[in-house]
Every structure is written in structure tokens, then in C-alpha cells.
Amino acid sequence: MxxxxxxxxxxxxxxxxxxxxxxxxxxxxxxxxxxxxxxxxxxxxxxxxxxxxxxxxxxxxxxxxxxxxxxxxxxxxxxxxxxxxxxxxxxxxxxxxxxxxxxxxxxxxxxxxxxxxxxxxxxxxxxxxxxxxxxxxxxxxxxxxxxxxxxxxxxxxxxxxxxxxxxxxxxxxxxxxxxxxxxLDPAPPRAILMRILRNLHGVYAEREEWDRAARSADRILKLAPDQNDALRDRGLAYLHLDHLAGARADLSRYLQREPDASDAAEVRGQLVDIGSARAPLH
Structure with a gap:
């Protein structure tokens, strides 16, 4: 070859x-x-x-x-x-x-x-x-x-x-x-790469390394923009980083896409909290 x-x-x-x-x-x-x-x-x-x-x-x-x-x-x-x-x-x-x-x-x-x-x-x-x-x-x-x-x-x-x-x-x-x-069906390349990134997101979220957790979720969205869980995960990482504008945008979009998600009520509560805070400049 x-x-x-x-x-x-x-x-x-x-x-x-x-x-x-x-x-x-x-x-x-x-x-x-x-x-x-x-x-x-x-x-x-x-x-x-x-x-x-x-x-x-x-x-x-x-x-x-x-x-x-x-x-x-x-x-x-x-x-x-x-x-x-x-x-x-x-x-x-x-x-x-x-x-x-x-x-x-x-x-x-x-x-x-x-x-x-x-x-x-x-x-x-x-x-x-x-x-x-x-x-x-x-x-x-x-x-x-x-x-x-x-x-x-x-x-x-x-x-x-x-x-x-x-x-x-x-x-x-x-x-x-x-x-x-x-x-046992073969996994396509996109699924393999997203699984790598989800592993990384999980590790970094557990370690509370939110900048890296946000990056991992963002890269999933670069591969597959329709991955709503990654959109939520990026928004939550932004929230931990006090990037409130980014968190608001991602979490709002997540709820628009998944209004009946099992965590929808929790995410709505987080948006209320964001709305009551002053968004810092980034």
C-alpha cells in the first residue's frame, strides 16, 4: 500500500x-x-x-x-x-x-x-x-x-x-x-470520534476542568451539529466558566430542540438563574 x-x-x-x-x-x-x-x-x-x-x-x-x-x-x-x-x-x-x-x-x-x-x-x-x-x-x-x-x-x-x-x-x-x-454492527468513523470526545468530556467534567469539558462538547458539535446532548453539555460547561451569554444561548437552544427532555425542568431553572445574573464580558 x-x-x-x-x-x-x-x-x-x-x-x-x-x-x-x-x-x-x-x-x-x-x-x-x-x-x-x-x-x-x-x-x-x-x-x-x-x-x-x-x-x-x-x-x-x-x-x-x-x-x-x-x-x-x-x-x-x-x-x-x-x-x-x-x-x-x-x-x-x-x-x-x-x-x-x-x-x-x-x-x-x-x-x-x-x-x-x-x-x-x-x-x-x-x-x-x-x-x-x-x-x-x-x-x-x-x-x-x-x-x-x-x-x-x-x-x-x-x-x-x-x-x-x-x-x-x-x-x-x-x-x-x-x-x-x-x-456488533460496525461503527462509522463519526460515531467512533464522537465516542472519543464523549469520553474526554466525561473525564474533564468529573475533574471540573470546565474549559476542556466545553471544548470536548464543542468538538462533538463540529462533527455532528444535531447532537443535542453535546449542546447542553457545552452550555453547562460555559455556565461553570461564568460565560453566561454562551450558556444562555446553548441551553435555550437545547430546550427548543428537546422541550420534553428528562432534564428540561432543571435546565429551565438554570436559565432562570442566568437571567437573574449579570453576564460578564468575554
Missing amino acids: PHTSLTLPHWDDLAGLADEALPLLSTALLIARDEYPELEPARYDRLLQAHADHLRVEVEAIAEWPLKVAAINHHLFNELGYSGNHDAYYDPRNSYLNEVVTRRLGNPISLALVQMEVSRRLDLPLEGISFPGHFLVRLPVDEGVLVMDPFNGGRPLGVDELRERARSNLGGETPDDQVLAQI
Whole structure:
């Protein structure tokens, strides 16, 4: 596969792109550049390319796709040492791809991105799954799909374990074959990127780092302006930052879009409080 230098897209262009045109790797690095302004995308592009180049001869000599991906997983998780950060799962660095490639520590979705990107460069169609709880990856095979857990070394998961994992995140109900098949559908790039940003928003809101929480919600809206929860989240972060004009605008728009939301009464109360305060200049 010919290799070209990686360039990052512009945030304002992303909402107008179809899912299939949305560049997953470069947009993930664009997310990271918000936190690391000096980030050089070409460096991480080269590192991922080096992973793929190291594997190319071995993988091309293997006929079966499951054995190809097993070789990729062995190199990434055993030889290079990529692993899930079990000790500090909510460290925001686990969501920034530059940090994941440098530290070789990540969360399920960032490790999946590394696994998927290296596989893509080796012509292996590994896909992400927005599984409830932990993000997973899948590989189409003749009899269905091979599902793997990148947070735990790319370990394959059987149907019974998948049902149990889904059940624990679905109110205790065990999914039947049809529901499980829907859960295992591949996630489009936009959904993957929004999940990264929602993870970051959750971490920063928990830490009360409201500027970063606002930024994460804003970036979701850059990808998908119709995400009303992100509009509310940005407004609430603005409120914590005393950016009252921005909070009023976002929360009012949220109520216009979601007048019957479960938190509508709470948001209306916050708007009343904003109205009684003097909005500082920003």
C-alpha cells in the first residue's frame, strides 16, 4: 500500500463530510492537537507505518484473515507492549492518540484505533464496534465475524461472553441473536470520534476542568451539529466558566430542540438563574 504524508483536516469542514469520507486517523490526531498544539501528525503516521512495515512480509505470507490479525495482535500487544491502562483508566492521555502511540497505553477505543490503522495498512478490514461498556473490534470471516477486545491484548471473544458483557450494560436483559447482531454492527468513523470526545468530556467534567469539558462538547458539535446532548453539555460547561451569554444561548437552544427532555425542568431553572445574573464580558 503506498504511503502518503498525513495532513489534518479543519474542524469546520467535518460536519459536511459523509461518514465514509471522514478521515479517522487524522481526525483523531486533530482531537489530540487541541491538547497538544505542537503535535506533528507526520511523526505518529510514521510510527504506525513502521508497525505495519515490520509486519508486512509475515502477514502477506499468511493466507487466513484470523491468522493475519493474530500476527498483528502479537506484534502490537506482546512485542511492542501496547496495553490497556487498567491502573489509570480515566487518565485523559488514554484518549489522545499521540500519547497512546508514545506511551503504548490506552483505553479500549484508542487501542482499537491503533489496531485498526495498522491492519488497514496491511489490507485487513478490521472494524470498530461501539459495544456497550468497552469498545471492541471485529473482523469479517466466512462464518460471521471474529470479535476481539483491544483493551485486553486483542483477545477473541465468544458469543456467550459477548452476551454477558452486553447484558450487564443493558439493564440485565440478555440480548437475543438479532439484538446481538445489531450491537456488533460496525461503527462509522463519526460515531467512533464522537465516542472519543464523549469520553474526554466525561473525564474533564468529573475533574471540573470546565474549559476542556466545553471544548470536548464543542468538538462533538463540529462533527455532528444535531447532537443535542453535546449542546447542553457545552452550555453547562460555559455556565461553570461564568460565560453566561454562551450558556444562555446553548441551553435555550437545547430546550427548543428537546422541550420534553428528562432534564428540561432543571435546565429551565438554570436559565432562570442566568437571567437573574449579570453576564460578564468575554
